[in-house]
Amino acid sequence: MSVFRPDRLPSLNRLPKELGREERFCEACGEPNLHILYQVPKKVIFVYFKDHPGNVHATCIKCALSTVLTGEERARALSLIKARTEPSGSL
Numbered sequence: 001m002s003v004f005r006p007d008r009l010p011s012l013n014r015l016p017k018e019l020g021r022e023e024r025f026c027e028a029c030g031e032p033n034l035h036i037l038y039q040v041p042k043k044v045i046f047v048y049f050k051d052h053p054g055n056v057h058a059t060c061i062k063c064a065l066s067t068v069l070t071g072e073e074r075a076r077a078l079s080l081i082k083a084r085t086e087p088s089g090s091l
C-alpha cells in the first residue's frame with residue numbers, strides 16, 4: 001500500500017491535475033498527436049481556484065506545446081474526470 005497520496009496533501013493542490021489523454025491536432029507539429037489534458041489551478045493571492053476559465057490545458061506529448069481549452073472542448077475535458085471519479089456500472 002502506498003503512503004503517498006497526492007490528493008490528501010494540501011500543498012500539492014496547486015499542481016496541475018491530469019484529466020485524461022486524447023488525440024488532438026497540434027498546430028506546432030502540424031499533425032495530430034496525443035495530448036495530455038490538465039486542469040491547472042490558478043493562484044489568486046492566497047487561494048487557488050480550481051475552477052476558472054482557462055484552467056484546462058492540453059499539452060502535446062511530442063512538442064510539449066500547451067493549449068488552453070475553451071468552450072465545448074473545456075467542458076468535454078472536465079467531463080473526462082467526472083466520468084473517472086463517478087462509480088461506473090449500475091447498482
Ligand SMILES: [Zn+2]
Nearest residue numbers: 026029060063
Ligand atoms: Zn505538438
